[in-house]
């Protein structure tokens with residue numbers, strides 16, 4: 001004997017009726033663009049400059065739908081008499097999106113950050129062959145790649161950034177060291193030359209070093225150092241000719257030249273080897289390029305400038 | 318009362334009646350089919366067809382027209398081992414009964430094709446003919462799924478035709494006539510306890526439920542679509558059909574929804590009267606109001622069928638049969654006995 005129909009039947013009817021009376025969740029796609037999460041896997045973009053033709057992606061692709069051609073290029077030695085080197089030149093990089101199953105393995109596996117996901121998905125074609133996107137097309141997708149998601153609060157910086165920061169800190173330290181040495185020498189020389197009083201220093205090296213050691217930024221340190229110096233100056237009673245300023249002998253910041261020198265030495269360190277050209281970056285962003293592209297171009301611009309600068313200074317010496 | 322479609326020339330009358338019925342049949346099937354698409358879509362939290370439109374009116378109103386155009390373009394395939402002749406006419410046979418029931422259904426005062434004295438009998442008898450078309454289709458297809466579907470359909474028809482007929486018979490008993498037009502008139506005169514005017518749907522609420530459930534089963538509408546259960550036997554008797562012939566089966570399903578809903582309206586919901594005990598003006602206005610009322614009620618009932626379809630899962634074959642034989646038929650018999658006693662006892 002079947003069990004008698006229960007209230008559940010009516011509940012079911014109630015549910016469908018309620019659903020019918022609430023607005024549908026359908027998105028009218030071609031008229032209304034879908035609301036996709038930013039990391040949607042739409043299409044794969046290639047940052048050609050980063051690709052070293054290591055073939056990792058092509059080898060790991062489960063569908064074998066990445067096609068790479070390259071040839072060896074001999075790079076002449078940097079210095080005369082050096083060994084010439086070879087490097088791979090990318091000739092063709094194509095992904096067949098008719099085969100691709102959007103597993104993302106290629107993006108994961110690329111050791112050089114050359115492949116990225118872009119949320120762009122409207123690239124259907126009338127001919128299946130047109131779904132094979134060549135290098136230039138893949139490069140264009142690069143402009144649609146969203147910026148990387150912000151790090152979580154308290155998360156460790158990426159390794160690259162950590163390295164950069166460490167290098168910057170080291171450069172600062174060295175510069176400060178050099179400045180101190182120079183200041184000492186200068187102070188001694190000047191003390192010998194004119195033991196008379198000095199104009200009050202406008203930069204307090206001691207404060208500066210302490211703050212730096214505390215991990216403050218150069219700018220802050222310099223500003224505080226200047227302020228400290230000003231304080232000392234006023235403490236000294238505003239006598240510009242006051243004899244034997246106490247700081248004169250204690251190891252450092254006696255002479256204004258030394259201070260200036262220290263500042264000069266600290267300056268390039270303060271903007272430690274600008275890895276990144278903010279101006280270029282902003283301009284490209286404003287032009288609507290993706291942040292990655294902008295960042296890359298900005299880096300390139302910065303590198304160029306650095307190179308020019310170093311060449312210039314070599315010429316000076 | 319004469320049908321408003323009656324003219325002096327008999328031939329002309331026949332032609333007009335046939336044309337009107339066929340036109341109504343096609344339009345009603347399209348409208349109800351479209352409404353089902355939309356209603357079921359919204360019940361499933363989507364919008365249903367949105368694109369195809371008739372002129373500037375979008376929201377998919379032209380969807381079924383487009384579907385029809387597509388069906389016409391499809392290749393008409395007849396399997397090599399099929400019984401060609403039977404295979405070819407089966408969809409037509411399945412379609413005819415629906416058209417025939419339309420002949421006797423009154424839509425308003427004077428708005429009917431024929432007022433047969435045996436109207437109810439005619440309608441119920443004709444509704445059973447569909448299964449012959451289905452059996453022909455299933456047998457002629459030379460496909461085991463088709464045959465199983467057809468056999469299931471026949472078994473289902475036998476099981477559910479009984480409660481359908483018994484529920485109808487109870488109405489005829491209470492009205493004292495088999496003419497559908499007179500059933501509507503008598504129904505409007507029914508006054509319960511000398512105060513409350515009601516339709517037959519109130520004293521015969523069980524019969525109404527039985528009739529409605531049996532009608533759904535007879536049309537193979539989910540949740541009673543075991544004969545065309547797609548997960549088991551592909552599409553039952555329609556498995557081998559393509560193109561226009563397939564469209565004919567679909568058409569007869571949707572038109573069947575309209576026709577049986579209209580029959581339920583006539584038998585239980587007061588036909589063309591907007592409310593129980595209502596009085597319609599004579600002449601054209603009465604006909605218009607009556608027709609609109611009947612069609613509105615019919616569409617509502619058809620949408621309730623869709624509602625059930627969107628809500629309930631398909632019954633298993635044994636559950637289907639058990640439900641008919643152990644619940645519906647005994648209930649129908651009990652009800653007809655009670656009605657008969659009440660009719661005799663009460664003056």
Ligand code: SF4
Nearest residue numbers: 061100101103104106
């Ligand atoms: S996402 Fe596509 S191209 Fe990349 S590895 Fe997977 S299948 Fe290959």
Ligand code: SF4
Nearest residue numbers: 051052054055057110
């Ligand atoms: S894994 Fe990355 S770097 Fe290596 S070939 Fe592929 S895209 Fe180029």
